Amino acid sequence: xxxxxxxxxxxxxxxxxxxxxxxxxxxxxxxxxxxxxxxxxxxxxxxxxxxxxxxxxxxxxxxxxxxxxxxxxxxxxxxxxxxxxxxxxxxxxxxxxxxxxxxxxxxxxxxxxxxxxxxxxxxxxxxxxxxxxxxxxxxxxxxxxxxxxxxxxxxxxxxxxxxxxxxxxxxxxxxxxxxxxxxxxxxxxxxxxxxxxxxxxxxxxxxxxx
Amino acid sequence: xxxxxxxxxxxxxxxxxxxxxxxxxxxxxxxxxxxxxxxxxxxxxxxxxxxxxxxxxxxxxxxxxxxxxxxxxxxxxxxxxxxxxxxxxxxxxxxxxxxxxxxxxxxxxxxxxxxxxxxxxxxxxxxxxxxxxxxxxxxxxxxxxxxxxxxxxxxxxxxxxxxxxxxxxxxxxxxxxxxxxxxxxxxxxxxxxxxxxxxxxxxxxxxxxxxxxxxxxxxxxxxxxxxxxxxxxxxxxxxxxxxxxxxxxxxxxxxxxxxxxxxxxxxxxxxxxxxxxxxxxxxxxxxxxxxxxxxxxxxxxxxxxxxxxxxxxxxxxxxxxxxxxxxxxxxxxxxxxxxxxx
Numbered sequence: 001x002x003x004x005x006x007x008x009x010x011x012x013x014x015x016x017x018x019x020x021x022x023x024x025x026x027x028x029x030x031x032x033x034x035x036x037x038x039x040x041x042x043x044x045x046x047x048x049x050x051x052x053x054x055x056x057x058x059x060x061x062x063x064x065x066x067x068x069x070x071x072x073x074x075x076x077x078x079x080x081x082x083x084x085x086x087x088x089x090x091x092x093x094x095x096x097x098x099x100x101x102x103x104x105x106x107x108x109x110x111x112x113x114x115x116x117x118x119x120x121x122x123x124x125x126x127x128x129x130x131x132x133x134x135x136x137x138x139x140x141x142x143x144x145x146x147x148x149x150x151x152x153x154x155x156x157x158x159x160x161x162x163x164x165x166x167x168x169x170x171x172x173x174x175x176x177x178x179x180x181x182x183x184x185x186x187x188x189x190x191x192x193x194x195x196x197x198x199x200x201x202x203x204x205x206x207x208x209x210x
Numbered sequence: 211x212x213x214x215x216x217x218x219x220x221x222x223x224x225x226x227x228x229x230x231x232x233x234x235x236x237x238x239x240x241x242x243x244x245x246x247x248x249x250x251x252x253x254x255x256x257x258x259x260x261x262x263x264x265x266x267x268x269x270x271x272x273x274x275x276x277x278x279x280x281x282x283x284x285x286x287x288x289x290x291x292x293x294x295x296x297x298x299x300x301x302x303x304x305x306x307x308x309x310x311x312x313x314x315x316x317x318x319x320x321x322x323x324x325x326x327x328x329x330x331x332x333x334x335x336x337x338x339x340x341x342x343x344x345x346x347x348x349x350x351x352x353x354x355x356x357x358x359x360x361x362x363x364x365x366x367x368x369x370x371x372x373x374x375x376x377x378x379x380x381x382x383x384x385x386x387x388x389x390x391x392x393x394x395x396x397x398x399x400x401x402x403x404x405x406x407x408x409x410x411x412x413x414x415x416x417x418x419x420x421x422x423x424x425x426x427x428x429x430x431x432x433x434x435x436x437x438x439x440x441x442x443x444x445x446x447x448x449x450x451x452x453x454x455x456x457x458x459x460x461x462x463x464x465x466x467x468x469x470x471x472x473x474x475x476x477x478x479x480x481x482x483x484x485x486x487x488x489x490x491x492x493x494x495x496x497x498x499x500x501x502x503x504x505x506x507x508x509x510x511x512x513x514x515x516x517x518x519x520x521x522x523x524x525x526x527x528x529x530x531x532x533x534x535x536x537x538x539x540x541x542x543x544x545x546x547x548x549x550x551x552x
Contacts, residue, residue, distance in 0.1 A: 063536075064536075064538060064542070067532050067533075067536050067538060068486070068529070068532070068538075068542075068546060070528075070532055071525075071528040071529040071531075071532035071533070071546075072489075072525060072528070072529065072546070074284075074524075074528075075277055075281075076311065076315075076334070076336065077311060080311060080314050080315050080318065081381070083315070083318045083319075083322070083377065084318055084321065084322055084326070084377035085377075086376055086377055086378060113378070115378060115426065116376075116377045116378055117377065117378055117381050118378055118380075118381025118382045118384075118385045118436065119419045119422055119423070119436055120381075120382075120385035120386075120389070120415050120419065120436060120438065121311075121381070121385055122381075123486075123489060124418070124422060124484070124485040124486050124488070124489045125486055125489075127422060127425075127426065127485075128484055128486070131426070
């Protein structure tokens, strides 16, 4: 471990001890934060996995239905049917805090009928596809929210772990080493002062005797 | 309720056309052909289509755009059929479907937001119609509606009086008007076969729509808006049925010729929550009806039958190719194939 360049005096020792105490407290807090972040991360990753599987399954169903609708209906009729969407969407972005970490939130407000076409000249397959697409939208927005939270949480965990490691393996050992060094230096100074004093005392005693 | 087979009208002017149609019927694709196509590559499918008289001139075999092939084929079929029929009313009863489709596209373009609205020159319309698409586009945007036939002029005037119309309302108004005119022209054409075909088609559309809207939990007023007149099933009967549960509706309609299809379609709906099987079975029933036209030796029935058979064939081809291109499950594709005319 590297010793920090400091003047080996009592004032510095006191400062170093204060810094070590602060670092130990910070380390404990950051370690706690890291554990909590990991716990939240695991929860949110599970939610993310479940959501993704369900969204992918539903999207696959919707696309299959849409492809069949595309096959059953002539291309021109299908394009005409879905030319103008009648559903209106409003997406309001926001933020929420997880362990003081800001993650995005999205509020989706959907209005209107997803069926934007007449029924007589369109295929039932199109209803199936449009219905699934309309239902899946809320899940898709939630998935976007959760996936972004996962990314943000993962980055925060990496940052926190780096700080914890820096405190645990660099700053605190360095401070401990420096304190040890300063203490040794101070002890050495004390011993040398004592030896000097004893020598002076001897000289004074010799002078008195002579 | 089926078409009553052979009639003895003097339809000998159709003798050449009917002979030609009989020859062309032999070139129609069968169910086995469609199933076989699922395992072929695009070049082999193209060769298959060439062997079955498809017009593929100018198509690059290494990069085939099948939608373009089908579109060209359909245009040539419509041209040939209208030329063979040579009867203004029958031709109208066949072609106005595309006039109305063109009109829907134009009306919807006019109600689109400025940001979404496409350039007028980019709007693609059907050309083989009673009013060629380009002419209709020009007339529509110039506002010179006097050049249009009455049935289109009347519908445009309807839209001029409505403000803030929804896209689905455009379809509903024009679909109802279209079927009313199809029945009208079929009736005026003197072709009993075509008139009966449209009557049954209206019935099946009304019935399928009833189940569609009920499955989507729509209110009766939505159904009453799309309910079409002119079929054999009374609209008031259908209106009353809307309040009933789906299984009750099926039971109440046990007397219909297509009850078996209705029941099988509903059973499938109960298992899968999808009405696709009912739609397919209704399409099959209409093809069975069209097949009765084959019994007429000389007459427009064979030509009209071929026209609907070809429409059905192209639908099956699109199902097969879409399934192949998108690696859809073979079973899913084959179970959606429609009954064949041959």
